[in-house]
Amino acid sequence: MAKCYRCDDWASVFACVLLAILSNTVLASPPLPPSGDDMHLGVATCAGSTCHGAIEPFANSPVLQNEFITWQRKDSHSEAYSVLLNDQSKRIARNLGLKSAQTAKICLDCHADNVPDGKRGKRFQISDGVGCETCHGGAERYLGSHVSGQVTHQKNIEGGLFPTEDPLERARLCLSCHLGNDDKFATHRIMGAGHPRLSFELDTFTAIQPAHFLVDDDYQERKGAWSNVQTWAIGQTLATRQYLQQLSSSKRMDKGLFPELAFFDCHSCHHSMKQQRWASRDSVGLEPGSIRLNDGNILMAREVASVVDAGLAKQISQQMRALHQASQQSKSAIQSQAKKLLGLNQQLLDKLAGYKFGKSTTLKVANNVIKHGIAGQFLDYSGAEQSVMALDALFNSLKAQGAINYAPGSPVSMGMDKLYNALGDEDTYVPERYITALKSLRKAI
Ligand code: HEC
Ligand code: HEC
Ligand code: HEC
Ligand code: HEC
CATH class of the missing domain: 1.20.1420 (A middle domain of Talin 1)
Structure with a gap:
C-alpha cells in the first residue's frame, strides 16, 4: 500500500484511505504546510547560531546550517511580507477596496505563513513572510527529533516535516503560491489592480531562490537525487x-x-x-x-x-x-x-x-x-x-x-x-x- 503520512493506527489508516478515495487525491501526498495540524513555531526558533543561523556553513555537518542567513539576505521570500507595505501593494489594496494589504487574508495567504491563530507558537511572527515552516511544515513535532540527528529523514517526515526534496511535492508546494490552487489563486482581478504576472519553472526557480542546501554525496544518501x-x-x-x-x-x-x-x-x-x-x-x-x-x-x-x-x-x-x-x-x-x-x-x-x-x-x-x-x-x-x-x-x-x-x-x-x-x-x-x-x-x- 502507498505511504500515508499521518496514519499511525488502523482507524486513521481507514480514514485516510476513505478520504483519498473521496477526494480522489494521491494517497501519498501529505498536507501542504499551511493545512497541517502542527504548530508553526516561527523563524526565530530555527535561527539559533548552532542550528540554522550560523554565519558560515558548518564544516562537519550534513546540512549547511547557515540557511537562515541565506534566506534573510538573499532569498526574496524573507521580504514577501514587507513588500505588502510598499506603494505598489498600497495601490493594489486600494484598488481592491481592502483596508490594507498586510492585514488582508487574500495577500497574506501567499506572502506569509498565514496559519490560523491557534497554530501560531510564541515566537511566530507573521512579518517573517514566507519563512522556514511555510515550506518545511510546522515544527511542533519534528523540532526535537530533527535536532537530535538520531532520527531518519523519513521519521522527521512522519513528524510533520514536508518532503521538499521530492520534486512532485516541491512543485505542489511552490505552485500553491506561484500559480494557485483550490485555496488561493492570483486572479485577473488582483492583476487588474496592479499585481505582477506570475510564471514558474521548478528547476530554474529552485536555483534562483537561491538554494540554501547542497546536493552532495551525503545529501543523496539521505534523500536521493533528482537531476x-x-x-x-x-x-x-x-x-x-x-x-x-x-x-x-x-x-x-x-x-x-x-x-x-x-x-x-x-x-x-x-x-x-x-x-x-x-x-x-x-x-x-x-x-x-x-x-x-x-x-x-x-x-x-x-x-x-x-x-x-x-x-x-x-x-x-x-x-x-x-x-x-x-x-x-x-x-x-x-x-x-x-x-x-x-x-x-x-x-x-x-x-x-x-x-x-x-x-x-x-x-x-x-x-x-x-x-x-x-x-x-x-x-x-x-x-x-x-x-x-x-x-x-x-x-x-x-x-x-x-x-x-x-x-x-x-x-x-x-x-x-x-x-x-x-x-x-x-x-x-x-x-x-x-x-x-x-x-x-x-x-x-
Ligand atoms: C496566489 C498567490 C498570491 C496572491 C493571492 C498574492 N500574491 Fe503577490 N506575489 C505572489 C508571487 C508568487 C509573487 C512573486 C512573483 C515573481 O516574481 O515571480 C508576488 C509578487 C508581488 C509583488 C511584487 C513584489 C516585488 O518584489 O516586486 C507585490 C507588490 C505583491 N505581490 C503584492 C500582493 C498583494 C498586495 C496581494 C493581495 C491583494 C497579493 N500580492 C496577493 C503571489 C501572490
Ligand atoms: C520557499 C520554500 C523554502 C523556504 C522559505 C525555506 N526552505 Fe529550506 N528548503 C527548501 C527546499 C526546496 C529545499 C531542498 C530540498 C530538500 O532537501 O528538502 C530545502 C532544504 C533545506 C534544508 C536541507 C538541507 C539538506 O542538506 O538536507 C534545510 C536544513 C533547510 N532547507 C532549512 C531551512 C531554514 C532554516 C529555513 C528558514 C530560514 C528554510 N529552509 C526556508 C525550501 C524552502
Ligand atoms: C507561501 C507562498 C509561497 C511559496 C510556498 C513559495 N513561494 Fe516563492 N515567492 C512567494 C512570494 C510572495 C514571492 C515574492 C516575494 C518578494 O518579491 O518579495 C516569491 C518569490 C520567489 C522567487 C523570486 C522571484 C523573482 O522574480 O525574483 C523565487 C525564485 C521563488 N519564489 C521560488 C520558489 C520556490 C522554488 C518555491 C518552492 C520551493 C517557492 N518559491 C514557494 C511566495 C511563495
Ligand atoms: C481577455 C483579455 C485579457 C487578458 C487575457 C488579460 N487581461 Fe489584463 N486586462 C484586461 C482588461 C480589459 C483590463 C482593464 C483595462 C483598463 O481598465 O484600462 C485589464 C487590466 C489589467 C491590468 C491593469 C492595467 C491598468 O491600466 O491598470 C493589469 C496589470 C493586467 N490586466 C494584467 C494582466 C495579466 C498579468 C494577465 C495574464 C495573467 C492579463 N492581464 C490577462 C484584459 C485582459
Missing part, C-alpha cells in the same frame, strides 16, 4: 495538472461573461496595437483576433511526453488543440475538455515516477524544444518563456552529466544569453527575435 531534467519534467507536468484543475473547477468559472482571464496568455490581450505579433499556430488552430489560453506548461508537458511515450504525446497534442477550440465556445466546453487533458496528464505523471532521463534523451528533448520553437509552436510570450527556462534546465542536466560545455562564455551559454535577451522585456517582445536567437543556439550545439 535538473527530472525536476523540470515533473515540475511542468504538475504545473499542467494544477492549471487544468483550476481551469476545470467551477470555483474559477462561476461569474461573468468571460472565464477567469488569468488562464489566458496575458499578451493575447495586453500589447501595443502598433506591434503586430499574430501568426498562425497549428497546435492551436485559432483565427486571428482570438484570445488564447496560456498553454506554456502544457506545451512543455507535451515535450516531456514526446520522449517518455510518443503515443501519449500525440494524444496530448490533439486534446490541447481541442482545448483551444473549446475556449472559443463556452465555459462548459472548456471545463470538459480540460478534464480530458487532465486524464492524459495524469498518465504522464504516473509514467514519470519511474522514468530516468539519460544523456541522449535529455539531448533529444532539448533539440525538440529548439526545433518546435523555430517552427513557431511557442510564439506566445508565456510559451516562449517556458521554452527558454526548459532549455536552461536541460543544458544544466547535460552539463552535470559531462555531455556539453555550458560554462559561462561557452557557445551554448552565449546562445542562451541571446535567448534570455530576446525575452528580456515582455512588453517589447518580438517573436522573430526569439526565433532568430533559437536558430543561432541550434548552431552552437
Whole structure:
C-alpha cells in the first residue's frame, strides 16, 4: 500500500484511505504546510547560531546550517511580507477596496505563513513572510527529533516535516503560491489592480531562490537525487495538472461573461496595437483576433511526453488543440475538455515516477524544444518563456552529466544569453527575435 503520512493506527489508516478515495487525491501526498495540524513555531526558533543561523556553513555537518542567513539576505521570500507595505501593494489594496494589504487574508495567504491563530507558537511572527515552516511544515513535532540527528529523514517526515526534496511535492508546494490552487489563486482581478504576472519553472526557480542546501554525496544518501531534467519534467507536468484543475473547477468559472482571464496568455490581450505579433499556430488552430489560453506548461508537458511515450504525446497534442477550440465556445466546453487533458496528464505523471532521463534523451528533448520553437509552436510570450527556462534546465542536466560545455562564455551559454535577451522585456517582445536567437543556439550545439 502507498505511504500515508499521518496514519499511525488502523482507524486513521481507514480514514485516510476513505478520504483519498473521496477526494480522489494521491494517497501519498501529505498536507501542504499551511493545512497541517502542527504548530508553526516561527523563524526565530530555527535561527539559533548552532542550528540554522550560523554565519558560515558548518564544516562537519550534513546540512549547511547557515540557511537562515541565506534566506534573510538573499532569498526574496524573507521580504514577501514587507513588500505588502510598499506603494505598489498600497495601490493594489486600494484598488481592491481592502483596508490594507498586510492585514488582508487574500495577500497574506501567499506572502506569509498565514496559519490560523491557534497554530501560531510564541515566537511566530507573521512579518517573517514566507519563512522556514511555510515550506518545511510546522515544527511542533519534528523540532526535537530533527535536532537530535538520531532520527531518519523519513521519521522527521512522519513528524510533520514536508518532503521538499521530492520534486512532485516541491512543485505542489511552490505552485500553491506561484500559480494557485483550490485555496488561493492570483486572479485577473488582483492583476487588474496592479499585481505582477506570475510564471514558474521548478528547476530554474529552485536555483534562483537561491538554494540554501547542497546536493552532495551525503545529501543523496539521505534523500536521493533528482537531476535538473527530472525536476523540470515533473515540475511542468504538475504545473499542467494544477492549471487544468483550476481551469476545470467551477470555483474559477462561476461569474461573468468571460472565464477567469488569468488562464489566458496575458499578451493575447495586453500589447501595443502598433506591434503586430499574430501568426498562425497549428497546435492551436485559432483565427486571428482570438484570445488564447496560456498553454506554456502544457506545451512543455507535451515535450516531456514526446520522449517518455510518443503515443501519449500525440494524444496530448490533439486534446490541447481541442482545448483551444473549446475556449472559443463556452465555459462548459472548456471545463470538459480540460478534464480530458487532465486524464492524459495524469498518465504522464504516473509514467514519470519511474522514468530516468539519460544523456541522449535529455539531448533529444532539448533539440525538440529548439526545433518546435523555430517552427513557431511557442510564439506566445508565456510559451516562449517556458521554452527558454526548459532549455536552461536541460543544458544544466547535460552539463552535470559531462555531455556539453555550458560554462559561462561557452557557445551554448552565449546562445542562451541571446535567448534570455530576446525575452528580456515582455512588453517589447518580438517573436522573430526569439526565433532568430533559437536558430543561432541550434548552431552552437
Ligand atoms: C496566489 C498567490 C498570491 C496572491 C493571492 C498574492 N500574491 Fe503577490 N506575489 C505572489 C508571487 C508568487 C509573487 C512573486 C512573483 C515573481 O516574481 O515571480 C508576488 C509578487 C508581488 C509583488 C511584487 C513584489 C516585488 O518584489 O516586486 C507585490 C507588490 C505583491 N505581490 C503584492 C500582493 C498583494 C498586495 C496581494 C493581495 C491583494 C497579493 N500580492 C496577493 C503571489 C501572490
Ligand atoms: C520557499 C520554500 C523554502 C523556504 C522559505 C525555506 N526552505 Fe529550506 N528548503 C527548501 C527546499 C526546496 C529545499 C531542498 C530540498 C530538500 O532537501 O528538502 C530545502 C532544504 C533545506 C534544508 C536541507 C538541507 C539538506 O542538506 O538536507 C534545510 C536544513 C533547510 N532547507 C532549512 C531551512 C531554514 C532554516 C529555513 C528558514 C530560514 C528554510 N529552509 C526556508 C525550501 C524552502
Ligand atoms: C507561501 C507562498 C509561497 C511559496 C510556498 C513559495 N513561494 Fe516563492 N515567492 C512567494 C512570494 C510572495 C514571492 C515574492 C516575494 C518578494 O518579491 O518579495 C516569491 C518569490 C520567489 C522567487 C523570486 C522571484 C523573482 O522574480 O525574483 C523565487 C525564485 C521563488 N519564489 C521560488 C520558489 C520556490 C522554488 C518555491 C518552492 C520551493 C517557492 N518559491 C514557494 C511566495 C511563495
Ligand atoms: C481577455 C483579455 C485579457 C487578458 C487575457 C488579460 N487581461 Fe489584463 N486586462 C484586461 C482588461 C480589459 C483590463 C482593464 C483595462 C483598463 O481598465 O484600462 C485589464 C487590466 C489589467 C491590468 C491593469 C492595467 C491598468 O491600466 O491598470 C493589469 C496589470 C493586467 N490586466 C494584467 C494582466 C495579466 C498579468 C494577465 C495574464 C495573467 C492579463 N492581464 C490577462 C484584459 C485582459
